[in-house]
Amino acid sequence: MKQRVLLIFSLFLSFLLVSGCGANSDSNKSDTKTYPVKTIQVKEENYPVSLEYQGITGESEVRKLSFKSSAKIAKIYVTKGQHVTKGEPLVDLDKTDLNYAMQAAQSQMNAAAAQYNKAVNGAQQEDINKAEIAVKNAQDNYNYYKDLYDKNVTLYNSSAISKQALDGSKLQLDSSEAALNSAQQTLQQLRDGSRDEDKEALLAQLNAATADYNSKMDLVQDASMVSDLDGYVVDVLCKEGELQPAGNPVILMRSDDQVITVGLSDKDVKKIKVGTKATITIDNQSVDGEISNIVQMADQQSGTFSTEIKLLNPIDNDQFYIGESVKVYIETGDQRSILIPISCILNDGEDYVYVIENGRAVRKNITLGDAHEDKVSVEGLKAGDKLVIEGMKNIKAGYQVSEK
Known part of the structure; x- marks a missing residue:
């Protein structure tokens, strides 16, 4: 009986040892996977x-287009939402008054140019000849009244004429002398030409007249509005026949x-x-x-x-x-x-x-x-x-x- 117990115990220990060895073997196998x-x-x-x-x-960006001058709307060429190309007409103003103003400015510019050119180029011989004749006539007139006055002085000293008559002849002499001096100065100016300060003044007048003309011409050109880009008309804010104030938007545009x-x-x-x-x-x-x-x-x-x-x-x-x-x-x-x-x-x-x-x-x-x-x-x-x-x-x- 005692031997049987010892045998069973030995088998049990063997089983534990075998089980333990198997577990270690599986662990080592897992570590090397x-x-x-x-x-x-x-x-x-x-x-x-x-x-x-x-x-x-x-x-x-939406752009607001307007005119520089006030005038009636003459013609509208586009509608809201329309696609336009660069250079295509949009709106025209009535240019009647603008053209009149430009023509008047042009006349003033031409007159100023003539005066300035005359001062720069000098007088023509024809003008000098006329001035010389005017001096001769004034000299003859002066000589006549000088001789008349001298005679009246003699007559007055002899009590042949009154003091009033002598004063009248003196007044005529003074007037003829002033006319002679003026004619002589005019002739001298024509012969010498205009002074530098006179030329500068005339040039300034010409420049002012030219600037005014260019401004009036620009207003006429601005009165025809054209598209400066390819794009779309966002809105039209004016009507034909309406008076359009300067600076007020007439067309809203955006590019492509x-x-x-x-x-x-x-x-x-x-x-x-x-x-x-x-x-x-x-x-x-x-x-x-x-x-x-x-x-x-x-x-x-x-x-x-x-x-x-x-x-x-x-x-x-x-x-x-x-x-x-x-x-x-x-x-x-x-x-x-x-x-x-x-x-x-x-x-x-x-x-x-x-x-x-x-x-x-x-x-x-x-x-x-x-x-x-x-x-x-x-x-x-x-x-x-x-x-x-x-x-x-x-x-x-x-x-x-x-x-x-």
Whole structure:
């Protein structure tokens, strides 16, 4: 009986030993298990960097067109919503009074030009001859009254005429002498020509008359309003026959330009300039554009800087709805960094990946940078690392792996 108990106890110990050995054997087998993974060797790459923003579709600024002068509306050539091309007529004013004013200004300019040219070129011989004849006549007239006065002095001294008669002859002599002096001065001026200060005064009068004429002519030309761009008539604010005051808008116009407006942060706005290229996604359609305007003052409410992007290849107007939200990608240049597939990144509160070193998985915490399509730039890896891109969910740090 005692031997039987000892035998059973020996068998039980053997069973425990065998069980223990089996467990250790399975554990060792688990530790040496190899997990298949797929890897790539990471490297630094150049890739374009862009700013990603939400934009709003808009249109070019509405312009208010007006006349410089007041007149009646003679003819309206366009209607609201009409597309016009550069140089196409829009509105005409009644030019009757404007033409009269221009003609009067032209006459004044011509007269001033004649006076100035006469002063510069000198008098013609015909004018000098006339002045010489006038001097001779004045001299003869003076000699006559001088002789008459001398005789009257003798008669007065002999009491043959009265003092009143003598004074009358003296008055005639003085008048004839003044006329002679004036004729002589006129002749001398014609012979010598105009003085420099006289020429300058006449030139100033000519310049003033010319400026007035040009102003009147400009008003006549301005009275025919034409489009200075290809675009659309937003509204017509006048009617034919109405008196249109100077400066009041008559036509509202906008160009064909299609623009996207985005609000850039103070950091990003410094990375771009007018002419910077951009890509806009509208209804799954990519359209090229470029920065056309940057407002230099931040919006008081949003704190962003309003920036306009002009579409380089405008889309059909029936597909371009004002106020629609679109994706905008603004190019800011190239950058060199390590790019890895987004799909291989894991997260347990921190972003990390697995790399292979000496046949085992090693965890690497990474910092994400700019995304580019299905890849993202990262910090925390170095060129040459073997990055696990498939099978990373089945492994942990320290696991032995084999590369497919």
